Amino acid sequence: MKILIASKNKHKISEISAIFKNSKFEIISLNNFNEIPDVDEYENTFYGNAKLKTEAFFNFYKIPVIADDSGLCVECLNNQPGVKSSRYAGENANDKMNRQKLLNELKKFPPPYPAFFESVIIFFDGTNLISANGILKGEIILQEKGNNGFGYDPIFIPEGHNKTLAEFSFDEKNLISHRAKALNNLYSKLIERNILK
Secondary structure: OEEEEOOOOHHHHHHHHHHOOOOOOEEEEHHHOOOOOOOOOOOOOHHHHHHHHHHHHHHHHOOOEEEEEEEEEEHHHOOEEHHHHHHOOOOOOOHHHHHHHHHHHHOOOOOOEEEEEEEEEEEEOOOOEEEEEEEEEEEEOOOOOOOOOOOOHHHEEEOOOOOOHHHOOHHHHHHHOHHHHHHHHHHHHHHHOOOOO
């Protein structure tokens, strides 16, 4: 049986595939398809956007779908960029541009900069809609460090650590990340519902 990861982001696909590597499901992604529907993520919550994506992609491909919406929430910025994390500096912004805008905004405030990553992941197979979330607390630093990861990882130090997420190895990050927490919660729920055997 196949599960579609509703993403083309190779980092997300790797993280999700690692959690499901021992399951009966074959993991595929949007990179397996030429025709991909355009889903407007207009909701103002991570749950709302993840639900939009799971339902839209299931209705299009008729394959069980896992979709996530996640982002960075910074306390002094009223939990922005939040659902706009991937397009904080504009619709066509890249990771570097998003980080730069965030750092420019933070310079208006004194440190420290408490923040958290949140991920909401939803599984939908046409009948079962199952959601789970994960949160990783930490703080933002004003100087980028590390070459791993993606997004805001080079400026985010997780609580209880002294290095940025971009300084973690892939396996280290997958033990503590918000997405890993959400995925493990989802995996447990799928087992409870006998969707995963």
